[in-house]
Amino acid sequence: ATTLGASAAEKGRYFGTAVAAYKLSDATYSGILDREFNMITPENEMKWDATEPTQGQFSYSSADQIVSHATAHGQRMRGHALAWHSQQPSWAQNMSGTALRNAMVNHITNVATHYKGKIYAWDVVNEAFADGGGGGRRDSNLQRTGNDWIEVAFRTARAADPGAKLCYNDYNTDGVNAKSNAVYAMVQDFKSRGVPIDCVGFQSHINSGSPLPSDYQANLQRFANLGVDVQITELDIAGSGTAQANSYASVVKACLAVSRCTGITVWGIRDSDSWRSGDTPLLFDNNGNKKPAYTAALDAINGS
Numbered sequence: 001a002t003t004l005g006a007s008a009a010e011k012g013r014y015f016g017t018a019v020a021a022y023k024l025s026d027a028t029y030s031g032i033l034d035r036e037f038n039m040i041t042p043e044n045e046m047k048w049d050a051t052e053p054t055q056g057q058f059s060y061s062s063a064d065q066i067v068s069h070a071t072a073h074g075q076r077m078r079g080h081a082l083a084w085h086s087q088q089p090s091w092a093q094n095m096s097g098t099a100l101r102n103a104m105v106n107h108i109t110n111v112a113t114h115y116k117g118k119i120y121a122w123d124v125v126n127e128a129f130a131d132g133g134g135g136g137r138r139d140s141n142l143q144r145t146g147n148d149w150i151e152v153a154f155r156t157a158r159a160a161d162p163g164a165k166l167c168y169n170d171y172n173t174d175g176v177n178a179k180s181n182a183v184y185a186m187v188q189d190f191k192s193r194g195v196p197i198d199c200v201g202f203q204s205h206i207n208s209g210s211p212l213p214s215d216y217q218a219n220l221q222r223f224a225n226l227g228v229d230v231q232i233t234e235l236d237i238a239g240s241g242t243a244q245a246n247s248y249a250s251v252v253k254a255c256l257a258v259s260r261c262t263g264i265t266v267w268g269i270r271d272s273d274s275w276r277s278g279d280t281p282l283l284f285d286n287n288g289n290k291k292p293a294y295t296a297a298l299d300a301i302n303g304s
């Protein structure tokens with residue numbers, strides 16, 4: 001096919017992007033969105049600070065706008081993110097212990113219930129492991145409520161929306177390393193004890209300083225072998241031209257080579273939409289024109 005989404009669908013996959021609600025009125029932006037992408041992740045609108053700015057008072061208007069857009073255009077949704085140490089509302093940032101644990105459970109129940117039936121996959125827990133060689137959990141207020149906070153989050157999400165796939169999502173886990181080994185051990189433990197987990201998201205924010213790991217595909221495959229789906233969830237690749245295009249093609253080929261890799265999401269549409277200011281890490285330039293990286297990704301999906 002001739003677009004990312006339609007070509008991915010021919011291969012039984014999806015091709016998605018992060019979307020900001022306030023950009024939907026930009027015709028260039030939504031034109032590309034609706035032509036090329038069949039999965040949407042809200043870039044910020046479903047996060048804790050956006051959906052529960054005051055404790056117990058839920059605010060869904062921006063996220064609902066994105067979900068309505070997706071429904072109207074036949075796109076599916078990845079929900080992002082129910083429990084995360086970052087982008088918490090200030091009332092939660094200052095909480096601890098049982099009060100914070102209860103607030104997290106209440107938050108997950110409310111948000112997952114509000115969107116019940118409308119989410120293909122939720123990032124239930126985001127970025128809970130530490131960087132570096134230690135292979136441990138990231139210190140955070142949520143982690144300090146007890147090591148079981150992650151499994152409690154997954155069980156709570158399952159109870160609220162049994163139809164959604166439940167994912168663990170992280171960055172710097174794109175190759176075999178201490179951090180991805182720690183996530184791997186957690187998934188293995190969850191599967192052995194029946195903690196509900198269906199998928200692992202690999203953000204794949206690729207820097208020029210640390211290029212695509214050579215064991216990228218092997219890493220996806222070892223997680224898939226545990227009995228979970230794998231997804232590329234926040235792809236962006238620093239650089240430009242042929243080098244960037246080749247890296248995009250490599251990511252696409254790796255996903256297609258892993259039968260349980262169900263889809264790829266890029267973290268924005270045009271370079272000017274990227275959170276990485278000063279970089280050009282996406283598939284469309286600032287004017288919405290296709291870059292060499294776009295063509296390489298499309299050709300890789302189509303196998304040419």
Ligand code: G3I
Pocket residue numbers: 043044086087126171203234275
């Ligand atoms: O909404 C406020 C606005 O009211 C205020 O005037 C403005 C001034 O700074 O800030 C606005 O909030 C910003 C928000 O994006 C919405 O635009 C925050 O400052 C800014 O920090 C926030 O950045 C987001 C970042 O997550 C926060 O951690 C990026 O857009 C978003 O792309 C980025 O996405 C994350 C994923 O969720 C998780 N993985 C890493 C990825 C990249 O950092």
